[in-house]
Amino acid sequence: MNIRHLTFRLLQVYVAVVRLGSVSRAAAQLHLTQPTVSQQLKRLAEAVGEPLLDSQEGRIRPTAVGTELYHAALDALSRFDDFNGFLQDARQGTRGGFSIGVVTTAKYILPRLLGPFNRRFPEVEVSISVGNRGYILERHRHQQDDLYLFSHPPAGEHTLSGRFIRNPLVLITPPDHWAVQTPPTDFSALLGERFLLREPGSATRLVFEEWLRNHNLQLKRVMQIESNEVVRMSVEQGLGLAVLSEHTLAEGEHRLGRPALPEFPLTSHWYLVCHNNRRLPYPAANFVRFINDNLASCIDSRYIHNDLARLLAHLHPPGKGA
Known part of the structure; x- marks a missing residue:
């Protein structure tokens, strides 16, 4: 591969096509014409020297080589996003943003974490996607978010998870x-x-x-x-x-019975999840550290089961990027 032929624009176009599974949707998102997107995909495939995409059931999907390029492109673009964030931080203080995918039930606990975090870092913008487990699993599979909040985390060698809250x-x-x-x-x-x-x-x-x-x-x-x-x-x-x-x-008054059965409550936990093969943006890493350091002031102590060591080990030291 002749990397001199690669440009940020080619990588941005490729990432958009893989995420959206469509040349036309990627063109619309990037404000480009479809022929322009198709031409740039052709240039990228020629630079790599291997097929990168194929079409399955009407959706464009990456080949094995294309999948590796997709991960490399995400990493490269993320690194320069981090660098840009560092420049902004150096000039204006902590800024930037990250995205988090949240299963429906977790919407009851996420505000208790984000509220104090926002008061500490008011310039950090957080994008939240909420849906059932199948929807958030799909977002996780396509690496559409930086962090995820699951009560039954996905498996896989490229997935890191750490439980931190009991979910009876x-x-x-x-x-x-x-x-x-x-x-x-x-x-x-x-x-x-x-x-x-x-x-x-x-x-x-x-x-x-x-x-x-x-x-x-x-x-x-x-x-x-x-x-x-x-x-x-x-x-x-x-x-x-x-x-x-x-x-x-826990929210509001409910007219419900709670029979005293010895088998209940059943044991479950909430987990923070991220991709092991993708660097976390600095604000997302900062959020993980904030949760680890301030969980007791955000969540009732009865529910705390903080085991974020694996995630924290994945993060870079504060002040050196994420």
Whole structure:
């Protein structure tokens, strides 16, 4: 490969095409014409000397070589973004931004972390994408964010994760349910009840179903609802029972029962996640350090389980970029 033929613009175009899976969408985002984007992709492939992209099911995807180039381009562009951020910091103080992908349930705890961080670093802009686990997993797969907040983190050699907050999964019932007044000796007495479950792939559902399998238990009646709020309100109205994150119940007053079963709450945690093969922007690294140093002032001590060592080891020392 003749690297003298590579330019930042070629790398920016390539990254946009891979992320969006489309030449036309990349052209629109970059305010270029489609022929211009296609020509630059051709120049890039010629410079590398290998095919970089192919089309599968109507979407452009990188080849094996193209995937490695994509990661290298992200790293190169990120390094110069960091350098530009350093110049801004040197002239105006801490500035810049980062993006974070957040599974739906985590929206209840993220503001408790971002609020104090924003007061400490008011010039840092944070972009937040919220969605169900499948949506955030897709963003993670395409490296669309700098950090992620999962309660059931993805696996893989290029993924780093560190748990830091307990996420107890509690059993809730209507307020007048018989199990509130006379708790059964074990969960099996509730198997005939209707249970309201999140969609397949939801971390809460994954943990609950794994627990059921481990105890050789099977629910007889289920209703699927793709919203924690709707699940909670449906339980209040007597539609069934549910297992939800305790954090979703901490906001506001709810008319719910909490039977005292020995098996509950189920154990789960929140994890901060990043890509091992991609350098974190300085503001994102700063956010991880801030959480590690200030978690006790942001989160109720009952929920703290700080194990961010792997993420912190991935970060560069303060003042030397990220």
